[in-house]
Amino acid sequence: MAIHERSLVDPERILRKERLVIDGIDVSGDWNLIILPRVIEDYDLSFLDEVLEQPEGKTILQCYQCSYCTASCPVHNYWDERYNPRHFIHLARLGLIDELQKRADVMWRCVSCHKCTHRCPKGVLVEEVLKAILRVMAKRGIIEEYPSKKFDKFFLESVYEYGRIEDGELLFGWIEKQGYQVVKDPVLKKPIPFMGGVPEWLKQLAIKPIKNMNIGFLILNAKHMLFHPRTKNWNRFKQVLRKVMEEEGVFAH
Amino acid sequence: MAVALQARKPPMGGIGKRVAYYPGCSLEGAARAYDVSTRIVAKELGLELDYLEDYNCCGAMETKNVTFWGTMLLNARNMSLAKKQGHNVIVAPCNGCSFSLQRAEYFLETDKKVFERINSLLKEGGVDPLTEIPHTYHILEWFYHEAGPEKVKERTRKPLKGLKVANYYGCLYTRPHFYARTYSHTGTEEQERPRMRETADDDEHPYYMEALLEAAGATSVEFEPMHTQCCGGPHSLSDEQVSEKFVMMILQTAKRNGADIIATECPLCHASLEMYRHRLMMKGVPDVDVPAAYFTQLLGIAFGYSAGDVKLKDNLSDPIPVLKRLGLV
Ligand code: SF4
Ligand code: SF4
Ligand code: SF4
Ligand code: SF4
Numbered sequence: 001m002a003i004h005e006r007s008l009v010d011p012e013r014i015l016r017k018e019r020l021v022i023d024g025i026d027v028s029g030d031w032n033l034i035i036l037p038r039v040i041e042d043y044d045l046s047f048l049d050e051v052l053e054q055p056e057g058k059t060i061l062q063c064y065q066c067s068y069c070t071a072s073c074p075v076h077n078y079w080d081e082r083y084n085p086r087h088f089i090h091l092a093r094l095g096l097i098d099e100l101q102k103r104a105d106v107m108w109r110c111v112s113c114h115k116c117t118h119r120c121p122k123g124v125l126v127e128e129v130l131k132a133i134l135r136v137m138a139k140r141g142i143i144e145e146y147p148s149k150k151f152d153k154f155f156l157e158s159v160y161e162y163g164r165i166e167d168g169e170l171l172f173g174w175i176e177k178q179g180y181q182v183v184k185d186p187v188l189k190k191p192i193p194f195m196g197g198v199p200e201w202l203k204q205l206a207i208k209p210i211k212n213m214n215i216g217f218l219i220l221n222a223k224h225m226l227f228h229p230r231t232k233n234w235n236r237f238k239q240v241l242r243k244v245m246e247e248e249g250v251f252a253h
Numbered sequence: 254m255a256v257a258l259q260a261r262k263p264p265m266g267g268i269g270k271r272v273a274y275y276p277g278c279s280l281e282g283a284a285r286a287y288d289v290s291t292r293i294v295a296k297e298l299g300l301e302l303d304y305l306e307d308y309n310c311c312g313a314m315e316t317k318n319v320t321f322w323g324t325m326l327l328n329a330r331n332m333s334l335a336k337k338q339g340h341n342v343i344v345a346p347c348n349g350c351s352f353s354l355q356r357a358e359y360f361l362e363t364d365k366k367v368f369e370r371i372n373s374l375l376k377e378g379g380v381d382p383l384t385e386i387p388h389t390y391h392i393l394e395w396f397y398h399e400a401g402p403e404k405v406k407e408r409t410r411k412p413l414k415g416l417k418v419a420n421y422y423g424c425l426y427t428r429p430h431f432y433a434r435t436y437s438h439t440g441t442e443e444q445e446r447p448r449m450r451e452t453a454d455d456d457e458h459p460y461y462m463e464a465l466l467e468a469a470g471a472t473s474v475e476f477e478p479m480h481t482q483c484c485g486g487p488h489s490l491s492d493e494q495v496s497e498k499f500v501m502m503i504l505q506t507a508k509r510n511g512a513d514i515i516a517t518e519c520p521l522c523h524a525s526l527e528m529y530r531h532r533l534m535m536k537g538v539p540d541v542d543v544p545a546a547y548f549t550q551l552l553g554i555a556f557g558y559s560a561g562d563v564k565l566k567d568n569l570s571d572p573i574p575v576l577k578r579l580g581l582v
Contacts, residue, residue, distance in 0.1 A: 109492060150491065
């Protein structure tokens with residue numbers, strides 16, 4: 001018997017013999033395979049309530065488990081079949097928290113391409129729902145700080161501070177967060193792109209505009225790195241941003 | 254299969270020749286070539302961009318994962334600024350920006366509570382509350398419907414003859430239909446969508462970019478389904494393995510289908526393609542050396558502008574040799 005979505009079954013619950021003969025008939029092969037049933041006792045329905053509280057999570061109940069989202073998902077198809085949006089929704093609704101936790105290592109890998117949301121026949125905002133699930137998991141401490149979340153926060157800090165982001169600062173700031181030795185000038189403490197222990201590919205890319213004598217480009221970006229572009233009249237607005245983010249617990253975790 | 258020529262929508266107009274222009278942070282920094290060439294193309298096509306003064310970052314696909322209300326506020330502020338400048342239409346050249354604004358539009362329009370709360374927060378932050386919600390269009394949609402292929406043809410002085418282009422739309426230009434308001438032009442897929450917009454591109458088989466570039470003399474190569482495959486986007490810095498694989502698939506498909514160049518319409522897709530192209534080439538991965546250029550740069554060249562005018566040197570993937578070979582620059 002073929003097992004649909006086999007990756008969802010724990011390997012230790014699949015029993016299979018090399019050879020099996022019953023009443024003198026050899027039934028080896030796919031016919032001698034048994035999946036042990038299991039009883040679920042450890043569900044927690046308050047998880048679903050918390051997802052529903054998030055503005056993005058509201059559509060989770062519309063899902064009828066058709067799996068169109070999973071079939072469309074590039075992370076599922078081209079990266080890791082354990083990444084399965086349909087299944088994550090299922091687990092969240094059942095409140096199977098330890099099952100979600102087992103998948104925490106892949107759950108953050110969604111690239112926000114919205115193929116799932118776009119194609120869902122039931123109008124579930126799948127990508128948004130998944131992010132709502134992740135947020136509840138983070139709140140409950142069942143998923144560790146993952147790389148994309150670190151980046152999201154890093155990005156948000158910049159927006160919050162200046163109202164705008166600056167590509168160079170974002171890139172080198174992130175590289176530095178990865179543990180690379182970014183050399184900075186002593187006065188303004190801004191990164192010097194071609195020095196220090198940054199990855200080779202980045203050095204080579206950063207040097208291209210110089211090789212090309214692309215002066216205008218260099219001046220513009222150097223200027224932006226020195227004086228971060230800002231939105232005017234930002235301060236008052238920033239207070240309001242801070243307020244709503246505090247309510248959402250952004251600064252807490 | 255791509256949408257057949259006969260099934261393509263004719264330009265409909267109705268968006269307005271003068272709109273609020275929301276360039277986004279990238280276009281004023283690393284992607285200035287896109288900004289400069291966009292302005293050139295708009296001018297040539299007789300359209301007017303009114304720069305949105307004092308805008309703030311839309312939050313892209315990053316802030317929304319951390320704060321729903323914060324991201325709504327960021328976008329509502331921009332909408333309010335557009336209204337203040339007297340516009341009902343915002344045009345953004347970036348998939349990320351148009352996505353964020355359209356997402357905010359969705360929640361503001363469909364959830365009264367969100368609308369009311371955001372308005373009171375805006376007031377608190379010293380920004381005019383929204384009485385009406387302006388609509389956001391991707392610049393491609395605007396170019397297509399307010400100018401269209403005919404106008405492009407008319408303006409073309411140096412046709413992009415012999416240039417084989419892979420048109421790369423990225424994910425968020427057409428997805429999700431809840432925000433982008435796209436639908437199936439051929440009626441092969443589900444068509445009744447409550448918020449669909451007549452002028453929006455085909456959802457699974459977009460063609461506005463190729464229609465414009467073909468009018469300028471270029472040839473499009475077959476590029477489905479990679480034309481809307483994700484490049485890794487918001488994870489291009491935080492999840493390098495996945496992004497590298499996605500970009501590899503995109504570049505190899507383009508190359509193997511005979512493309513000379515990849516045309517892009519989003520600074521994030523563009524940056525991520527160029528960055529990983531470089532890294533893949535350093536690793537010696539085969540068939541990844543197709544360079545990328547913004548579609549507006551290619552249109553600019555066709556309109557008779559020089560490589561310097563459209564800042565082709567800014568492209569780290571260096572498309573100049575390819576264009577030189579065909580005598581275009
Ligand atoms: S496509 Fe929609 S309905 Fe189907 S499984 Fe995914 S979320 Fe559920
Ligand atoms: S948005 Fe995420 S879950 Fe949805 S298809 Fe894309 S990668 Fe998969
Ligand atoms: S999508 Fe990117 S470039 Fe556009 S405004 Fe947002 S952060 Fe800036
Ligand atoms: S292709 Fe990449 S950068 Fe472009 S819209 Fe998609 S995720 Fe964003």
